[in-house]
Amino acid sequence: xxxxxxxxxxxxxxxxxxxxxxxxxxxxxxxxxxxxxxxxxxxxxxxxxxxxxxxxxxxxxxxxxxxxxxxxxxxxxxxxxxxxxxxxxxxxxxxxxxxxxxxxxxxxxxxxxxxxxxxxxxxxxxxxxxxxxxxxxxxxxxxxxxxxxxxxxxxxxxxxxxxxxxxxxxxxxxxxxxxxxxxxxxxxxxxxxxxxxxxxxxxxxxxxxxxxxx
Numbered sequence: 406x407x408x409x410x411x412x413x414x415x416x417x418x419x420x421x422x423x424x425x426x427x428x429x430x431x432x433x434x435x436x437x438x439x440x441x442x443x444x445x446x447x448x449x450x451x452x453x454x455x456x457x458x459x460x461x462x463x464x465x466x467x468x469x470x471x472x473x474x475x476x477x478x479x480x481x482x483x484x485x486x487x488x489x490x491x492x493x494x495x496x497x498x499x500x501x502x503x504x505x506x507x508x509x510x511x512x513x514x515x516x517x518x519x520x521x522x523x524x525x526x527x528x529x530x531x532x533x534x535x536x537x538x539x540x541x542x543x544x545x546x547x548x549x550x551x552x553x554x555x556x557x558x559x560x561x562x563x564x565x566x567x568x569x570x571x572x573x574x575x576x577x578x579x580x581x582x583x584x585x586x587x588x589x590x591x592x593x594x595x596x597x598x599x600x601x602x603x604x605x606x607x608x609x610x611x612x613x614x615x616x617x618x619x
Contacts, residue, residue, distance in 0.1 A: 429608045436601025439593050446590035449545045457542060464503040465546045465578050472543040477526040477536055478519060482560040483553060497553060499560060506561055508549050508579035515540060543584040549577040
């Protein structure tokens with residue numbers, strides 16, 4: 406007489422439970438990762454965008470969401486170069502603003518248009534004809550960091566500001582171009598919320614099923 410025995414029921418149940426836990430963890434981890442990566446830009450994108458021309462006339466504040474056409478510009482006084490490849494990642498222009506000068510960080514793709522706008526700005530100061538070149542920027546306002554405040558102060562002294570006037574303006578602000586990052590955040594942050602919520606709801610569903618089976 407042959408006899409075969411085993412405990413396939415508990416093993417099958419354990420594997421099923423493991424798959425459930427894995428599914429919940431994957432959803433929650435992906436959701437949290439996307440939220441952590443994009444939440445700040447998403448919250449910025451939710452704010453009403455302040456027109457750049459209005460901001461330059463009335464003053465800027467850290468954390469502002471800004472968008473619109475750059476009306477005029479002063480020189481490019483610095484750039485950020487990737488050390489390993491020697492590739493420029495951003496160019497920094499000085500914009501005349503209500504508080505003196507505000508920095509504008511733009512991508513290399515916009516440098517040519519910004520340089521044309523610079524020429525038109527100087528022509529405007531002499532002739533009164535408004536610049537015509539359109540440079541659209543969307544981004545946010547933050548404090549200028551690293552060597553930028555020093556380089557900006559040197560530039561401002563070169564164009565006629567005194568050291569005392571520069572110091573009286575305090576920490577310079579910067580408009581950082583971030584249209585691509587803000588666009589991605591508008592898409593990925595809600596996806597992250599959906600994944601995280603799905604993971605939580607799935608975990609609650611599995612718990613309820615477990616209680617009913619018990």
